[in-house]
Amino acid sequence: MRKQQELAIEVRGVGRVYGDGAGQVTALSNIFLNIRQNEFFTLLGPSGCGKTTLLRLIAGFDFPTDGEILLYGENIAPLPPFKRPVNTVFQNYALFPHMTVAQNIGFGLEMLGRPKQEITARVEEMLALVHMEAMRNRKVMQISGGQQQRVALARALAPKPKVLLLDEPLSALDYKLRKEMQVELKRVQAETGITFIFVTHDQDEALAMSDRIAVMSHGEVRQVGAPWEIYDRPAERFVADFIGETNFLTADVISIDGQRTTVRLSNGSMLDATYPADITPEGKVTIVIRPEHAQLAAPSKAALLAGQIEDLTYLGTDTHIRVRLPDTSIFTIRQQNSRVGPIGFSAGDAVALTISENAAQILKD
């Protein structure tokens, strides 16, 4: 599919600096991103990382101090928001309180000066898309938070934007509703075929919904990749730490063979590890292993790692085991409770650890 590969948004060397002189604050620096057509692309990072600033630059609520933002090849960075074929779902929805649900949804088309008939038809289509037909004549303050969320989505989709921007749209919803809306958003994206750029600080949400994720911190993009790449092949400590729980070990690089390298752990054991494509690992490195990629085993001479169980936490679906290694660091294991009954280990037991194949990744820093 050629269209799939076409770029919807190209962010080229974008920077945003606030203030001048000594009080200068850099919100974004030298951002490069390619967002493909039809993609569900997520900007993920802690608050203050610049993800919302980047979204505002794409929407036109703010303007970059450096660089260009191309929408299908056209630089939109200097355009005011009402001249960009891009719509936004706001964090608190920003629905117009003096209008009905239908009027809210029709607002964009109304402003574009479309004929009445077309607007009515499109509003009906959108109401059906988000299952809100029964609410069309309600004022927006008379509907629930989840329904407001749907209206906000429908309103932003009604003018058929080339890209839809979503600014933490689920953060105001409770857990159950949030899960429902995640599914709903994915469905709507698949049905409409519109490119979504989604901003969130919630890593689970990002992993669950995205085609690709850009992890950001301190105004920079740290890593871009599919959810599994971000999770299993983090490029640096920040990404590994921000997404899920993780174990860090120090090791020495022994040999490199293609995209795979062999490292020696501090206890002398040898382990295969992958590494980010843009570096050549050498000397002392940090490797990262996810808790679910290690397993407990009976102690043996040949074990990769050995230690003593510090404590266990039974969580129903799985058990968290914290193992103290000989160098006094803690290694966390998450073991799925696939067998019924007690786990068979208890605190204080000497244990060995095995690591799943391909589970170790070398970090850049």
Next chain:
Amino acid sequence: MRKRFDIRVQPGFATIAMFCFFLLYVPIFTLVVYAFNSGISIARWEGFSFRWFVAAWNNNLVIEAAIRSVQIAAIAAVIATAAATLAAIATTRTAGYRGLTFKYSFINMPLMVPEIVTAVALLILFSRIKVWTGYSGLGYLILAHTAFCIPFAYLPIRARLENMDLALERAAADLYATPFKVFRYITLPLLWPGILAGMMLAFVISLDDIVITEFVKSAGQETLPTYMLGQLRRAVTPEMNAISTVFLLLSLAIVTIFFFLSRSNEKSD
């Protein structure tokens, strides 16, 4: 457990509150009662009658002054509210700039300047202009009232603008509304209760003014308050009470209308 502090059960509070209510409303109450006195005294009750209302209604000077008051107040309130709306938008919807704080205080200055100072200043200024132009119509009073009404109209409008979620205007711009359309379809409808409140306030303040009016008015330009002040120099009859009562009812009506207007607007919020 310690007893919770509740201001309503502290000794003396109820008494003080009652005293305050008395102080506020007893004079008004007696004023209204004696408007219906059939005698000519404003202190000795002689029986119930509408006599003084009829007298006021038949007094051309009163009717003229009342019409003039309403005229001035209506025009001044509209102009002041328009100016205040623009000022409020300029001070809340633009990026902060040098001199913004100064501008805030500048707009609100008339609230602080003693009215008598403004009155004297306007008297001097307008007398010059009168000499130059020869014009001596109602324009001076309207201009003066507009000037001191602006800050009163400005305050509720600015409060409303500041409480408005800026994301709404951003959302409208995102949905292809040009800045003018954002104002027309989003800001203005949401601002309407504030504008109405500002206009009512300006109207009442203008209607009530005496100091500046007294200084600025030309001969034969009595407003209701200055007419009443003039009458006080002579024998006071319950006619004054009757006029005041009508005045009071008018103000209450305005406040009530506004209350319901703003409430119906809040409901749709």
